[in-house]
Amino acid sequence: MKLRQWAADLALGVRFTLTGGREGWTRALLTAVGVGLGVALLLLTTALPTALDARHRREVARTDITYMANDLARGKDTLVVANVDTDFRDSSIRGRAMEVEGPEAPLPPGVAKFPAKGEMVVSPALRKLLESDEGALLRERLPDRIVGTIGESGLIGSQELAYVRGATGLAQEIDGGRITRIDRFGDAGASTERSDPVLLLLILVVFVVLLMPVTVFIAAAVRFGGERRDRRLAALRLVGSDSRMTRRIAAGEALAGAVLGLLLGAVFFLIGRQLAGHAEVFDISVFPSYLNPSPLLALAVAVAVPATAVLVTLFALRGVAIEPLGVVRTARPARRRLWWRLLLPLGGLGLLFPMIGYGRDNGEFNQFMVTGGVVLLLVGVTALLPWIVETVVARLGAGPVSWQLAVRRLQLSSGSAARMVNGIAVAVAGAIALQMLFAGVDSFYTKSTGRDPSLAQMEVTVRDSAALDGARQKFRDTPGVDAAVALSEGYAGDKAVDPDEGTSLTVGECAALREVARLPSCRDGDVFVVRGAQYDGQLDVMELARRTPAMYLDPSFSEGDEGREIAWPVPAGIKEAMPKSGLLMGIDRGGFLITPKAAPKALEPGLTGHLYLKLDESVPDVRDRARNTAMVVGPLSRPAVWAATERTDRFDAIRTGLFVGAACVLGLIGASLLVSQLEQLRERRKLLSALVAFGTRRRTLSLSVLWQTAVPIALGLLLAVVVGMTLGVVLLKMTSTPVHVDWAGIGAMTGIGAGVVLLVTLLSLPPLLRLMRPEGLRTE
Template identity: 75%
Template sequence: MSVRQWARDLAMGVRFAFTGGREGWTRAVLTAVGVGLGVALLLLTTAIPNALDVRHEREAARTDITFSSEQIPEANDTLVVARLDANFRDDDIRGRALDPDGPRAPLPPGVDEFPAVGEMVVSPALKELLESDSGALLRERLSDRIVGTIGESGLIGSAELAFYQGAEGLAQHIDPGRIERIDRFGDPAPGEDQSDPVLLLLVLVVFVVLLTPVAVFIAAAVRFGGERRDRRLAALRLVGSDGRMTRRIAAGEAMAGAVLGLVFGTGFFLVGRQLAGTAEVYRISVFPSYLNPSPLLALLVAVAVPAAAVLVTLFALRGVVIEPLGVVRAGRPARRRLWWRLLLPLAGLAMLYPMIGNGRENGDFNQYLVTGGVVLLLVGVTALLPWIVETVVARLGSGGVAWQLAVRRLQMSSGTAARMVNGIAVAVAGAIALQMLFVGVDDDYTRSTGQDVSLAQMEAALPSEVPLARATDEFRDTEGVKAVYGYSEGYVGDRPRIPDHGTMMTVGDCASLREIARLPSCDDGDVFAVHGAEWDAGEDMAKLAAPGRKLYLDPTYDGSPKGREVPWTVPQGVKAAEPRRGLLAGIDRGGFLITPKAMAAALAPGLTGHAYLKLDESVADVHDRVRNTAAALHPLTDTMTWSATERTGRFDAIRTGLFVGSACVLALIGASLLVSQLEQLRERKKLLSALVAFGTRRRTLSLSVLWQTAIPIALGLVLAAVVGLTLGTVLLKMTGTPVRVDWTSVLSMTGIGAAVVLVVTLCSLPPLLRLMRPEGLRTE
């Protein structure tokens, strides 16, 4: 068979699709919508790496706080920057105070000129929030006048909350990590990405699990209207075409729908790209310009989709005999064979087996074997489900009229029913496996902070100008604050420069100090030395606390800014105290404990105030009320919300990416299922009308449609759970993680899949009721 003949037959099928009247156009449009939804998601996926790269580049380009101990001298081209990051309810706010040293100071990306003191430049999203009623509490904290907005080049997403605030006098507060002098924006020494094999495996599996259902849906979409199309093809045999030519014409018709689907998909993607600029999913937002698909991957999609349409159609017609007088498919079809369907998941397991036990110690996982193994296991669901549906429905017994109608329909076309739920089954199987993997390795990327959230829920670090007593009084008067523990902290060494020995010095009232150590007795004016604390491992507190010994508060270290080096003589009558694991989190706190009356005034500049707050969480916006109080005390007051644990940033980012992708795939699943359901109802219009004309109740027909959906989806979800648990177990063994099944996640993933199908079925009821009319029998 020549290439020219193939091209001619495919071209004829394309013409039939667009010139075959209403029937041909309807099928082409249905196919195009189904394919277009999948293509849009594929294009979005190919654009995600570019979007992440742009976000990373924008983040790097505006880097200012570098945690560098190297001091840049003041010049007319330098700028002092203070980190004012904050939170408002559940949202993060990126904030910076800017104090230029001269006229040539570098401007942040996206900012045209420096705001003056009392002014600020904000992101569009923050401006909208501040101007809304819900931002009333935040306006108390950010009360400066807005004089401009930050441009796109200075933001990592359209929904990012960020501001730059004018300031003065920041130079005297320089503290690496919080307040620094810079001569340019941008990461001066970008670090190399430290590869974690398990994280790379997670990324790889996430992409495979999210994209496989999309491919399944596209393959199903090109078969929309298959039964009517096959009957039309019988007319071609009547005018002289042979069986092979007829199949090629059918493939051309499917290819036409797929090509139109590429056009629809591009349109859907462009619309979605614009909408992405106004949406935020799991705190991730992008600008439309970020979502530019890779040209090579976009070309691959453009070639692969029509090719897949041709191959799927030829494969689907392999068992259909198209004769001049009709299509031979009404007779009892040959039973589906099981052996080759089992080969797919078994081959997938065989590809993954060599990597079992690799963990983190034996290098990266082979990405080709991982991709191939996961794909074969998930595609195995699509191969096994038709056999399972056929086998089960063949054994279903009698029941009510609705049940009998549904069962008989499934027995006649079990393959069509299985195709409808293949995508949802694949998605649920992949989601179960990923949830098992995430839950299994979660402990490896979650660590305890050591913060005792039963004693305090927030912490405030005070600038040296703010007296601790005043701050604790203000916090106590804040609505929702139940208790305040205030400390002034610093470090003392045995020499003013580069000390060999040293320990902590903590100043606070007796109630606060009892949260740090076990005190024999305490009165204002006492000084304590904590012996045996984990904090002072290796230090001889008996020598450091010897009466009359001179120590230095805030000594200078090599390579760090010059400290204040305040001398302090250990007084007589220092009491011994025992350490306790208490409020200051995670480790036994040692050193000197001093009550306020015993602290010399000269020590105050070398100490940093900290307030630890116990909150009444039932008070609305209590955290933001505390932040407002802190900002009123001093703009540089840094507040932190405590948590018992924290996760690795990259692990959280991958998990967030999974949630974003899952939301998109679920939307695709719902839309595609609805299109598929409507196409099935359209093909059965005359049958439904005939049943109604003979007196069948609409309630009975509606219930039969529900059963036709419920039976395959129930079987599909059971198969998905089995495959998902198997794949999850293998992935956990590959990472060297003990296997445990999170049944809550399994049931929730299965329930989400069932809920999507239920919603789609309910949405298809109005069109079904319109189709169930005797007038549908009329033929024009």
């Protein structure tokens, strides 16, 4: 019977919403738009794991080069594949050159027919780039005729730049690394690496931090139009409903708005799903087919949102006395209690505290405790902010008229002001904590490349060392290339098969060799030995040269693999050189250094050419010009841009995911704040019109609206900094990382939050000016 009464009251509330005229529809629409925005982002977020899994499966399915030993013999079902990846400005381009060896050679995913030599198939995004004026420089590097398009099954994202070109002569270049022979695509032996507890913690915290502002906003959206709703509920009390029935009817109205919000959210999600197929954020793109939320998670959203609407409404009305003659809200409300609000963040710290000092060596962090702790800390922001706003504004007083209007309004409805900025405060608190955590653990996932970009900005590998001199001249003729240092490098052992000792062997002109070691007098025909180099460790290369009549380039490390070794008789009269710091290779070069006249032609097949380029960065697109020259030198030459450090791929992927998610959440927060601001202005339309009718200047009213936004957001951001830093310190302690506060990063996060609020406030000024008209006092 009680359940039936509940259902009847909720249904009556829904009916009032749907048949309540323009007023009811306006409130329902505002609630639905707010809830719909949150639901759309929740659905997109629940689809994110599916999208990442789809990208991974696509990447595994098209795997061709695994950098494993390759002993596959040529057959009717084999294919030789070469990695010819390249870059264009800041974008990476996946490239493959393929030589078909048999009629049953496997087609790469997404490719309908193998391109012949001089032909290529490209992704839709790359075709668009090549056909645009922006891609003119890239077209010089990829001059092959486009004969097809790579289908969706061969790409990991809609905006991925990729191509497959036909080639010949690759079989002679197979090295088991960049060039290999395959008989199928896909890496069946792909294994998952051991989970890193810190990375798993990062992923978990990122998801919680991104979802919390969305949840907070949905909870706030169902309370839009609260003051007008309460006046309608007073009328219901006048016709005979009791207080409990009135609250259930109010919950029914919120339920109607939430259900409409679910429908709008589904529409927004479908629109966003299609738009995602045309967007790229931080070099990440997806296909719409990737964004399929898990049915279980989608069902959870569908149930949780209406339930939240009902519970939040009942909770909000717990302290409001709705009587037949009005709502007892204009009287001085009871002071908010602080004690239970403090329990939330303290409970969160209590859940996280046992994992302090856990580090990465004690297994994975307890996911439930981490999630619960972070959620309680961030929910603590939403619980503490109304108390802080109420306490502070109660003590604010004299000032200009605009200030007094704003303060009085905040004193009458501090709860509404706090709700409006709750979402941004939670987002900033979470962002500060994550920024501290990422900055703290960055050094664990960032390693030195051993290269010094001040000495050279690019390195080009030329497989045919005999062509090195010609290649060097081509680069010197390239606009923006100031210098090109050419060195041929290889590895030499003391025996042809299974050598006991070995070292590097470098061939170059005197000027080039001086870039890698400190030489005495040098002229063409000299040979040097570098003693005490870091590269050689404990090996005494001079002693090795005295006792070894010949060194063997490209020695075989196992029986049965002989035949590639090249003997180099160690000459007499070798000079001694010293290691040099600040080197092109980052590590002091050891081994033998040989000038061109002292290097027999027979050594060339065992050497790989390297060109170290010094660039004039002021020349537009100088790096792409150098890449174009590298393609002219040889399709398999490999240009690489030098950087002092590099990050772990998984860590970089998590950072990118955070940036993408943060961009979406900031967009939602901005939209939600705008909807909330417009709703509040709509409720105050008659008040604003009355003030204007009595002679209040529009400028004064506009400034009062700005103050009403500025005071709560300042308090909210201050609380966010305190909570965010607290959470950040705890997370760093959990990962056994030294605590360091990046004040610049915290300032940036806080400034972004304040900037979003300022932008929303400025966008709300035109509607405010339209509402400030005496005609707004008209009524029927």
